Structure formats: structure tokens, C-alpha cells
Amino acid sequence: MSARHTFSADLHIHSRYAYACSKNLTLENLASTAKTKGIDLLATGDFTHPAWFRELQDGLTEADEGTFEYSGVRFVLGTEVSCVYRQGGRSRRLHLLLYMSSFEAVGRFSHELAQRGAKLEGDGRPTVGLSAQDLLELALDVDSMAVVAPAHIWTPWYGMLGSVSGFDSLEECFGPMAPLVHAVETGLSSDPAMNWGVPGIRDRTIVSFSDAHSLPNLGRELTVFEGKPTYRNFRKAIEENDVSHTVEFFPEEGKYHFNGHRNCGVRQSPAETEAQQDSRCPACGRPMTLGVLHRVRSLSPPADYEEGSASQQSGVEASVSTGHKRAPYLRLVPLEELLAESLQVGRRSKKVQTVYTQLCEELGSEIEVLARSDADDIRALAGERVAQVILKARAGEVTVEPGFDGQYGTVKVWNT
Numbered sequence: 001m002s003a004r005h006t007f008s009a010d011l012h013i014h015s016r017y018a019y020a021c022s023k024n025l026t027l028e029n030l031a032s033t034a035k036t037k038g039i040d041l042l043a044t045g046d047f048t049h050p051a052w053f054r055e056l057q058d059g060l061t062e063a064d065e066g067t068f069e070y071s072g073v074r075f076v077l078g079t080e081v082s083c084v085y086r087q088g089g090r091s092r093r094l095h096l097l098l099y100m101s102s103f104e105a106v107g108r109f110s111h112e113l114a115q116r117g118a119k120l121e122g123d124g125r126p127t128v129g130l131s132a133q134d135l136l137e138l139a140l141d142v143d144s145m146a147v148v149a150p151a152h153i154w155t156p157w158y159g160m161l162g163s164v165s166g167f168d169s170l171e172e173c174f175g176p177m178a179p180l181v182h183a184v185e186t187g188l189s190s191d192p193a194m195n196w197g198v199p200g201i202r203d204r205t206i207v208s209f210s211d212a213h214s215l216p217n218l219g220r221e222l223t224v225f226e227g228k229p230t231y232r233n234f235r236k237a238i239e240e241n242d243v244s245h246t247v248e249f250f251p252e253e254g255k256y257h258f259n260g261h262r263n264c265g266v267r268q269s270p271a272e273t274e275a276q277q278d279s280r281c282p283a284c285g286r287p288m289t290l291g292v293l294h295r296v297r298s299l300s301p302p303a304d305y306e307e308g309s310a311s312q313q314s315g316v317e318a319s320v321s322t323g324h325k326r327a328p329y330l331r332l333v334p335l336e337e338l339l340a341e342s343l344q345v346g347r348r349s350k351k352v353q354t355v356y357t358q359l360c361e362e363l364g365s366e367i368e369v370l371a372r373s374d375a376d377d378i379r380a381l382a383g384e385r386v387a388q389v390i391l392k393a394r395a396g397e398v399t400v401e402p403g404f405d406g407q408y409g410t411v412k413v414w415n416t
Contacts (some may be wrong), residue, residue: 006244007040007229008222010211016044022214027059029105031073037219037364041229043078048110062118066101066231074229093165095151095158105143133177152187154292163290170200183207183238189254189292192329197300205238208246222247243327250331252400253409258291260404267404270294274336289405332370333393333411342389355382389413
């Protein structure tokens with residue numbers, strides 16, 4: 001019996017044409033970094049931007065229906081769209097992930113957006129005045145093979161279930177089109193178990209991607225699918241809720257995990273906010289940003305929330321069997337962060353980059369080093385302290401200071 005084939009996918013990234021993104025996000029650099037990280041399938045990001053679209057047409061070669069290749073790395077045509085509109089008497093701001101199966105479909109879709117007033121040349125992630133329901137309907141009219149999924153669903157301002165402008169359910173957001181939304185992206189501040197107790201989400205395919213705005217952040221979250229890296233297999237897995245596993249941030253490290261007010265340095269757990277009986281900042285009296293953990297708890301029936309919480313083991317993998325399909329997941333810390341802590345220098349220092357490159361080249365990729373490489377092999381290349389920090393992070397032996405109100409949390413292995 002042959003071994004199962006799987007592929008690692010990062011399908012939420014950006015190009016250098018997106019606002020506040022690195023100018024190093026070129027096809028050449030994306031492909032090279034994907035190999036180092038251990039990523040088999042990338043989304044192109046930003047396919048509605050005219051200049052990037054031309055570069056994609058010139059640089060990519062078709063490998064399979066809907067699947068393209070550059071320098072040995074597979075790509076699918078994907079982008080993020082920002083929908084800003086009013087629904088239910090409220091202003092809504094929502095980010096959606098969109099994938100299409102051909103350049104021809106992307107061209108027609110971009111034309112339709114331009115006809116509706118979208119300024120596609122201004123930002124790789126365009127802002128449109130369409131509702132989530134209308135955007136999904138338009139995408140499927142243009143390309144019956146299109147896939148649409150809500151991005152980072154818990155982010156306060158731009159997540160489908162976010163505390164500021166989000167909805168209380170997927171059905172409220174997409175209306176009668178909801179059955180055609182097969183997947184949701186968890187975002188950095190939540191992991192799959194936090195979503196398992198939420199009605200309307202628990203039966204969807206749960207995916208995790210990096211939302212990388214720079215090359216080092218590529219692959220910081222990944223989804224691993226069965227089969228070969230093709231658009232067809234990705235789409236089939238999404239529709240059938242067939243995920244091998246996901247690779248996750250520790251959700252506390254995400255920048256919206258806890259409640260808080262960054263300007264005042266106030267950070268609170270949901271229990272602390274509840275005890276205060278007020279979600280205003282105790283320092284200045286202004287409303288705090290209610291984080292992902294708070295919002296998840298508010299939308300989860302108590303028994304279901306406790307069930308999801310209980311599944312969050314301290315080890316590498318976590319999964320739970322409740323009658324629903326549950327893919328296991330790995331909580332990992334980016335290798336550069338671990339090296340910076342172990343070597344006691346900056347993450348982007350020359351010393352960290354030298355050790356990082358050596359480990360990835362000798363042992364296969366960053367994901368191999370973090371999740372699977374033998375301790376003796378790591379030790380031989382980088383020394384005992386580096387080997388220990390990787391093994392401890394792999395086992396979940398970390399201390400995390402939660403992020404809040406747009407500020408990333410911190411993960412530490414050593415106490416000193």
C-alpha cells in the first residue's frame with residue numbers, strides 16, 4: 001500500500017502591491033521562501049491588482065486546471081477582498097478570501113468589480129461596496145469553480161464574527177447563500193478548538209493560513225490537505241471537510257486574543273472584564289476592544305465552549321471526537337522566534353538568519369525542523385540550547401503573554 005500524499009498550503013498571502021506589505025513579495029521570492037518553509041501550494045494573493053495580475057500571467061505556467069507553477073512551487077489564483085456595506089442597520093466591514101480557477105475568470109471578475117466602482121489599482125486587497133452575499137453570488141456567476149471563505153473570522157473590525165462590525169452567525173452574514181460557504185479561516189488569535197463550540201461553524205471546514213504581509217511570516221499558519229497540490233484537490237477538500245491537519249500559532253500570541261486598550265496598556269481576560277461589569281477601559285473610560293476569546297465565549301453555548309476548551313491539550317497535537325469531523329492541529333512557534341530567544345539576539349539578526357538557513361537547508365524545511373526533525377540532528381547543527389528550545393516548544397512547554405487590541409502576544413520557552 002502506497003504512502004498517503006499530503007500537501008501544505010498557505011492560501012492567504014499578499015503581494016507587494018497590497019497596502020503595508022513588503023516590497024520583497026515577488027513571485028521569485030515567494031517561491032524561494034515557500035521551499036524553505038515547506039509550503040507546497042501558495043495563493044497568489046491580490047489577483048485583482050492590474051500590475052500584479054499582469055506579472056502573474058507572465059510568470060506562472062499552468063500545471064493543471066486552476067493550478068499554476070513558478071520555479072517548482074504550485075500556486076492557485078487567490079485574493080482577499082474587503083467588503084464595506086450596511087446590513088441590519090449597522091455598518092459592516094468584512095474580509096473574504098476568494099479563489100478562482102482561471103485567469104479568464106479573474107479578468108471577468110475584476111472587470112465586474114471595476115464596473116461597480118472598485119478602484120483596483122489602489123490596493124492589492126480591494127475595497128468594494130458589495131455585501132458578502134452579493135460578492136459570493138458574483139464570484140460563482142463568473143466562475144462556477146470559485147471558492148469563497150470568510151477571512152480571520154474573529155478579528156474585531158474585519159472578521160465575519162468580529163466584536164465591532166461582525167455578525168452573530170454565518171447565516172446572518174450570507175443569508176440564503178450560506179450553504180455555499182464551506183470553509184472559514186480561524187485567524188491567528190484563535191485555533192480550531194476555540195471554533196468547535198460555535199454553532200454554524202463546527203460543521204464547516206476550518207482552515208488556517210498566514211495572512212503574510214512579508215516573507216518571514218509566510219507559512220506561520222498552514223493547512224495540510226490530502227492528495228497532490230492542485231486547485232481541484234483543494235476545492236474538493238474544502239467542500240468535503242477533508243483536512244489532514246492544520247499548523248497553528250499559539251492563539252494567545254495573536255494580536256486580538258484578549259480584551260484591552262493598547263493606548264493605556266490595559267489587557268484583560270474575559271473573566272476580568274465580566275468581573276468589572278463594564279467593557280470600558282478602567283484607565284480612561286473609553287471602550288476597550290473586545291478580543292477573540294471574549295467573542296468566542298459569547299457566541300458559544302456554555303457546554304459546547306467547555307467541550308472545546310477541554311480539547312486544548314498542552315502537547316503538540318489536539319483533537320476531539322464529538323460526532324463532528326475534527327482535524328487535529330499542531331501549535332508551533334516560528335523558528336526565527338525560537339532562535340532569537342535561544343541565541344539572545346534579534347529575530348532578524350545575522351546570527352539568527354545563519355542558523356535558520358543552515359537548519360532548513362540541512363533538515364529539509366522550517367516545518368520539518370519545528371515538528372519532526374530528530375533532536376540529535378538539530379543538536380549537531382545548532383547546539384544543545386537550540387535543540388532544547390525547539391523540543392520544548394514542540395511539546396507545548398511555553399509561557400505566553402496574550403496579545404490584545406492590535407498588539408501581538410509573546411511566547412517564551414526560557415524563564416530567563
